[in-house]
Amino acid sequence: MLIKQAPDIPSSEITPEHVYYNRRQFMGAASGAALGAAGAALLGGSGRVQAAPQEDIPDLKPSPFSTDERLNSYEEITSYNNFYEFGLDKEDPRRYADDLTVEPWSVRVEGHINRPAADYALEDILQPHPFEERIYRLRCVEAWSMVVPWVGFPLADLVRRFEPTSRARYVRFETLYRPEEFRGQRRRNLDYPYVEALRMDEALNPLAILVVGLYGKTLLNQNGAPLRLMVPWKYGFKSLKSIVKIQFVEEQPRNTWNVAIPHEYGFYANVNPEVNHPRWSQATERRIGSFFRQRTQMFNGYADQVAHMYAGMDLAANY
């Protein structure tokens, strides 16, 4: 991912990015040649491009939307993840994170927009947007929660940039579908690719962000590198990871968990302590790292910013 470089180094002096990211492949190929065919055979399988190395993201703007609650540790945030593309266990995403190639990465943007529909290189998607730090509560539908210092930019800025037409009523997102690298997709534990969507007013809400990093560093694969969504007033499964497609559509899309188990997972998935999930009471949650459960807040504590969007709506029926 291209993060703004220090301006005093001419970009011509920097190792070309594709060489940098492919350096293991390059070294593998070179040593393979030196060792001859037998060596190459032994190296078989190591020619894969490894996960992009982490980079620091400089010059982060703080945000008035950030909470001052105690942060979960980097270790906690990067080792306890629900990312079923890597497997069902919370440890699977970290265990198999290196299976995923995130370089190069492009995002298809299409639908009811005035800008051209195209595959945009990640750099082009990110280029106009200054990054800021947003410290958000993250509430999983499984009744645990964390506090995470995300790095990203408002989704609204990207939406406006592509100039949606009046027919664009929903923004639909897709996660990468690549079963060669995502072992969970090979097991078909869900109907892939993973789909999520927001109503246009939700997508334009200033709390909704696209995320490229956390703790001031680029995302690791288990956290949804290189680009993920974060909508902090909704259960975690709405904030899909490793986004490859953004569509502006007229009809309300069906999101993956709603397709899988319709009576348990709805479209809205707003955090709501009063509407219980059939498997979990949503009244309380366990903050990772805390012994006692704590009360879950309406809209995960973001009611002031988002409640108006759902005024008059039956939140039990629209779970």
Next chain:
Amino acid sequence: MRGPAARFPRMATGFVVRRAKPFVFLACLTPALLLGWDAFTGGLGVNPIEDITHRTGNWALRLLLATLAVTPVRRLAGWQAAIRFRRMLGLFAFFYATLHFSTYLVFDHFFDLLLILEDVAERRYVTAGFFGFVLMIPLAVTSTRGWIRRLGRRWTALHRLVYVSAAAAVVHFLWLVKIDLVEPLIYAAILAGLLGVRAARRYAGRTRPVQAEEGGAAQSAR
């Protein structure tokens, strides 16, 4: 004990069982020791309470199924002495089920009885698990020699509850997983096999005259 497969002299069997018991005991205790070790060294992961809950629940179910496997092993493998490990396996199953339930009660909900009652009433996987655990209590209590003597024939009838308890445990697991049913279905298949062996035997027993020595085996199965 004069079944066709009782090839070993009684003394030797007793010797083998006495020698083996401490090892079986230690084997059954190992998951708890590992749990204690991990708790002490910080090896329980980011959500320790979830980890403890899953591990104790898994071992309760496995040992419950192991307990139910004792009788088929005796009959099919002809290893009569297997019966002498059954109580230990059953009590260890109860031990892990108790840890599992206590984790839920103390660590997960910290005696929040309202929340627990709501859980048991409204979430069917909790209902099933709670039911299965409660049924194990009278079985554990009456597992002593004294109770076996006191209850006589009724002891066998009472301890048939273990089938219900095991079924409830499997259903508990089936109902709690979100999408991937493979693991609970493996346990369900094992349980179905263990119950199927018994059903087949019952059916065969009804159509053929019961042999005297099988009757003897059934007696000692208590």
